Amino acid sequence: MPVVREIEAAGYRSLRSIRFPGGPLSVFVGGNGTGKTNLYRALSLLQAASTGTLTRALAAEGGMDSVLWAGPRRKAEPARVRLSAELFEESTGQAYTYAVEVGISPPVTAAAFALEPQVKRERLTVQAGARPVTVLDRDGPAGFVRDEDGRKRPFGTDLLPTETALAALQDAVRFPELQIVRQAFAAWRFYHDVRTDTASPLRRPCLAVTTPALAPDGADLAAAFATLTHIRGDTADLDAAFADAFPGARLVVPRPDREARFGVIFSEYPQRVFEPPELSDGTLRYLALAGTLLAYRLPPFLALNEPETSLHPDLTELLARMIVRAAQRSQVWLVTHSERLAAAVAEYGGVRPRLVLKRDGATWIDGLRLSGAFSDEDE
Structure with a gap:
């Protein structure tokens, strides 16, 4: 391609x-209104x-x-x-x-x-x-x-x-x-409008259809996780990204029937699975970014617009690592107003932010x- x-x-x-x-990884950083x-x-x-x-x-x-x-x-x-x-x-x-x-x-x-x-x-x-x-x-x-x-x-x-x-x-x-x-x-693929509000499609089950790449609105996130888990059979990168962000927590992706679902088990409540409607905006957005950047098959060109929105600053470097890893499989375009994210991508990816x-x-x-x-x- x-x-x-x-x-x-x-x-x-x-x-x-x-x-x-x-280039393989392009990073554009600037303030509002530029x-x-x-x-x-x-x-x-x-x-x-x-x-x-x-x-x-x-x-x-x-x-x-x-x-x-x-x-x-x-x-x-x-x-x-x-x-x-x-x-x-x-x-x-x-x-x-x-x-x-x-x-x-x-x-x-x-x-x-x-x-x-x-x-x-x-x-x-x-x-x-x-x-x-x-x-x-x-x-x-x-x-x-x-x-x-x-x-x-x-x-x-x-x-x-x-x-x-x-x-x-x-x-x-x-x-x-x-x-x-x-x-x-x-x-x-362009990812800029992934909602995390209470009516977001990320918070609902989706059809159980093999999903190698996440839809631009993230509506098939559960199917993307199920594809990695039950079709590819390899969630090492996804599990590591989740564990680094939420120590002690575990992402749960049951084998789908007609619908695909996912949930999270937190260390404080080991017997309970928290469903997407219960997750915070930041947690859900991080999961959507993981589904975008660690998917089974990435699009040949992937553009992200201010992916750091709603994320806790502590997750910035983890996001940068996922972006750099994705650039090994896809041409990635990042637009951000976060100098911290741009600097982290530059450090891990060896690129110069513009x-x-x-x-x-x-x-x-x-x-x-x-x-x-x-x-x-x-x-």
Whole structure:
């Protein structure tokens, strides 16, 4: 599966124009209001482009009026959100660069509402040798795509302004490069909205279905634990992470029937299993993070947004160790406002945290050159 080698975003919220590399473990730390979450959201919007939900996702954020860069623009510069990612497949040596631009149209349009986000441009290039080859090029409704023989073809379908060609052209045999990129984006997982309130799905049993990777909302946590316990038959890492966090306590995962469940036995009450509705928010969140980072099979790209929320500070280093361990099986992206967590990940993972800051009102990363490389990369 291709890895993320570079990300570019422009015109989106506080992201005036920024391009930076990705690595096996990327750590972004910064205070509130610096725009670090917008870096995270930009990635999720690229995934939405692959599933055909990009314009809906932007509309759900408040529409183009809310998501567009609000600062000054150059004269005649269009008001658009521009997103791009370069993916690299090590086994083939091929690099795939997908870019999409979204804006709004004049009030009168036959195929979209007046204020609805609309796809203006799309391009996919593939590079295996000295020169990249454009396999998808769209400008408004017109454009071409190369088939499996390398010949340029019209899209063969009437694309709505709210549709991405990446999602609409589903013929994997005729358009294999699109399929590779689409699958790569779709496999990404984002964990930022795992609730622990009384109505949280984490506090309820779930269907007993083999669950190699936790769902983004954590609703199948019990099934993820059951998969590790009763299918993989190896809970050494999970047990160690739990014991380190809660000395003397034990995670209990009974063999499921139609539903999967879990509970905790604390040393003070050795005869009683505490069910999820009885667990504290911090305990439940730590368990959800363990289910995310120690799952049977991790997604190829895993993004965490402020995972330290609701955790006791004493658990920070344990969380850092789980993140570093996960980066050995997946490409991990961490966004945090906890300098302590960033420092712990740096210590255990040997990576340099990147400080996110504001520069002239725009989100920037300390040490980032305009060329898209970090000034310390050669160190």
